[in-house]
Amino acid sequence: MLILVTGATGKVGRHFIAGLLDDPRFPKARIRALCHNRLCPETDRVEVARGSIADRRVVSEALADVTHVVHLATCKETPDDVIDVTVKGLFWLLEEFRASATASQFILIGGDASMGHFYYRHDGPITEKVPHQAYPGCYALSKVLEEVMLEQFGIQYGLNGCCLRAPWIMEKDDFKYTLSFGDNVFGGPVWKSLVPQADAKRYAENGTVPLLRDADGRPLKRNFVHVDDLVSAILAAIDNPRATRQLFNISMDSPVDYGEVAAYLARTRGLASVDIASQFHSNWMDNSKAKYLLNWRPEYDMEKLIDSAWQYERSGDDPRVVWYPG
Template sequence: MLILVTGATGKVGRHFIAGLLDDPRFSTARIRALCHNRSCDETDRITVTRGSISDRDVVAAALRGVTHVVHLATCKETPQDVMDVTVKGLFWLLEEFRASASARQFILIGGDAGIGHFFYHHDGPITEKTPHQAYPGSYALSKVLEEVMLEQFGVQYDLNGCCLRAPWIMEKDDFKYTLSFGDDVFGGPDWKTMVPEADARRYAADGIVPLLLDADGRPLKRNFVHVDDLVAAILAALDNPRTKRQLFNICMDRPVDYRAVADYLAVTRGFGSIDIPSQYHSNWMDNSKAKYLLDWQPKYDLELLIDSAWKYERSVNDPRIVWYPG
């Protein structure tokens, strides 16, 4: 088994490679890491190919002799790159994969941006049959195009591909910084822009956390997944015959409820909270298909997500770096 991993140096890529190398089920598997801006160390089981997936020659060389692809590379809100890298890059990967004599399985990591996550109202749980609906911007559109392209390659060529659709992926102390009123906020919303500037500085200094309200004025529910649970799902899907031409929601059992977050932090850490009205919509991704077909179960619930983020201590060699905008 030779697995091509795109985006190998990213959050999911690093955890996936470590998880696979430690998994006795894949003790003979080797990894070819396709790296662009950054690189990883080569070992007796890891080799590195450098270049961009937007270059067909690079993709052809990277796929030579590969049996499996785990496709993680993407762009965020970078319109100048997104079509070349995310869309054309996936097309070249799929074209080379379908023509390869050694290729056996293609795994795409998708995102809930493809179904609009909290931008749109949903009448019920978000299942794998929920229609695509990108929110404004290039990133969400690219996630729709990725999923549709993989699906159509399955229709056209009976390609053995599957998509694991993940919401916002957390690791280390990420979740803690999603709630920051300071400049160190991770992702969005950017809370300091939603309140007066003086209030934002005070909330940041006092450890006040935002209690996001949805368009109906109720505490918002939003989907998350911890990187460890996503990696476990990828490993469960790898070489699994039940995954062929399937889409799976990979997420926590329950969405994060901002009221429950505020209450738990008040009890465990004495933090206050402030209501933040919004026009966003609560939603609930249903992960029962992955549980049924992959025999997968997420370990992280709300309390573990919070406790692990607040207990994490960064070393001086592990600075918080956001590698992409958006």
Template sequence: MLILVTGATGKVGRHFITALLDDPRFRMARIRALCHNRLCAEAERVEVARGSIADREAVVQALEGVTHVVHLATCKELPDQVMDVTVKGLFWLLEHFRASVTARQFILIGGDAGIGHFYYRHEGPITEAAAHRAYPGCYALSKVLEEVIIEQYGIQYGVNGCCLRAPWIMEKDDFKYSLSFGDDVFGGPVWKNLVSEADAKRYAEDGTVPLLRDADGRPLKRNFVHVEDLVSAILAAIDNPRAVRQLFNISMDRPVDYGEVAVHLARTRGLRSVDIPSRFHSNWMDNSKAKYLLGWQPRYDLEKLIDSAWQYERAADDPRIVWYPG
């Protein structure tokens, strides 16, 4: 088993490679990490290939002898790059994967941006049958196109593809900083822009957290997944006959409720909260299909997500680096 991992140096890629190498089920597996801007460290079972997935020749060379692809590379709100990296890159990967005599399975990590997450109202739990609805911007559009492309390669050529659709992926102290009123905020909304400058400064200093409310005035519910749970889902999908040409929602059992976050942080850490109105909509991803077909179960619930983020202590050689906004 030779697994090509794109986006190998990113949040999910690093965790996936470590977990796979430590898993006795995959003791014979080898990793080929396709790296572009940052390099992955080579090891006994890890080799590095250089190049961009937008480069056809780089893809051809990277796929030589590969049995599995775990496609993690993506592009955020960068209009000059997103079509080359996300769309053309996936096209070249699938074009040469389908022609390869060694190819067995292609796993794509998708995103809930493709169904609009909290930008649109969903009248019930969001299942894998939900229609694609990209919100404004090129990133959400690219997530729609990814899912459509891999589905069509299954229809056109019988490619054994699987898409794991993930919401916002957390690790370490990400969730803590996703609630910061300071310049160190991770992702969006950018809370400091929603209050006065003086209030933002005060909230950042005393650790006040936002209690985001949805368009109906209720505490907003938004989906998250911890990187460890996403990685366990990838491992569960590898060579799983029940994953063939399937789409799975990979999320926490319940969405994060900003009201429950505020209550938990007030009770456990004495932190205050402040109401932030919004026009966003609460939503709830249904992960029952992945639990039923893959035998997968997320380990992180609301309390574990919060407590692990606040308890995380960074080592001197582990600076907080945000490679992209969210």
């Protein structure tokens, strides 16, 4: 088993490689990490290929003798790159994969941006059968195109593909910084821009957290997944016949409720909260299909997500670096 991992130096890529190498189910599995700007360390089971998936020659060479692909590389809101990298890059990967004599399984990590996450109102749980509806911007559009392209390669050529659709992925102290009123906020909304400057400074200093409300005035419900749970889902999908040509929502069992977050942080850490109005919509990703077909279970709930983020202590050689906004 030789697994090509794109986006190997990213949050999910690093955790996936470590998880696979430690998993007794895959003692002979080897990794080929396709890296572009950053490189991961090579070992007796990890080799590095370098280049961009936008280059067909790079993709062709990287796929030599590969049996599995775990495709993680993507772009955010970068219109100059998104079509070449995310769309054309996936096309080259699928084209070369379907022509390969060794190819066995292609796993794509999708995102809830393809469903518009909290941009659109949903009248019920978001299952895998809900139609695509990207929110404005090139990133969400690219996530729709990825899922559709993989699905069509299955229809056109019988390619054994599987898409694991994840919401916002957390690790280490990420969740703590999604709630910061300071300059160190991770992702969006940028809370300091939604309150007066003096208030934002005070909230940042005393650890006040935002209690985001949805368009109906209720505490917003938003989906998250911890990177460890996403990695366990990828490992559960590898060579699983029940994953063939399937789409799975990979998320926590229930969305994070900002009201419950505020209450828990007040009770356990004495932190205050402040209401933030929005026109966003609460939603609930239904992960029951993955639980049923893959026998997968997430380990993180809201309390574990919060506690792990607030208890995480960074070492001197582990600076908080945000490679992209969210």
